[in-house]
Amino acid sequence: MKGKPLFPFAITALVGILLTVALSFWAMDQRTQMHSDEEPEEVTEFEDPIVAGEELYTQSCIACHGADLSGTSAPALNALEGKYTAEEIVNIIHTGPGTMPAFDHLNDVEADAIAQYLLSQSE
Incomplete structure (x- = not known):
């Protein structure tokens, strides 16, 4: 009896890993853009x-x-x-x-x- 070929499973795993890495980089870029759009509010004095x-x-x-x-x-x-x-x-x-x-x-x-x-x- 012959086992199932390993090739389709390896391709699926590789695609999953590459997709995870690509999405991680995309999310880091989104976070960087989100924080760079915010200008910190400069406080010059407080009422109290x-x-x-x-x-x-x-x-x-x-x-x-x-x-x-x-x-x-x-x-x-x-x-x-x-x-x-x-x-x-x-x-x-x-x-x-x-x-x-x-x-x-x-x-x-x-x-x-x-x-x-x-x-x-x-x-």
């Missing part, structure tokens, strides 16, 4: 920087520094008054000292809003 800073803190910092600023896997931020100035906090946000990543996607106004929020929360 403390409220904006709280929202930005929630988006960027809460995972490591905690909802109550007491620190989880990173230092506590609930007693910064007198320890750091707003400018120093902005610098820390942008440079990311130690194991903290640099948040260079935040502009100076956004980083300053976070600094104002943190300084307003000091005990």
Whole structure:
């Protein structure tokens, strides 16, 4: 008894692999085009920087520094008054000292809003 020929199955597998690779490249190109069409909104000032800073803190910092600023896997931020100035906090946000990543996607106004929020929360 003779087995089924392997050739049609190999062709089907090869077509499937090539199609998967081609679709992956197409999707990556679509994603690149989608992101290049978006221009980031440049924030020049906030009406209430403390409220904006709280929202930005929630988006960027809460995972490591905690909802109550007491620190989880990173230092506590609930007693910064007198320890750091707003400018120093902005610098820390942008440079990311130690194991903290640099948040260079935040502009100076956004980083300053976070600094104002943190300084307003000091005990």
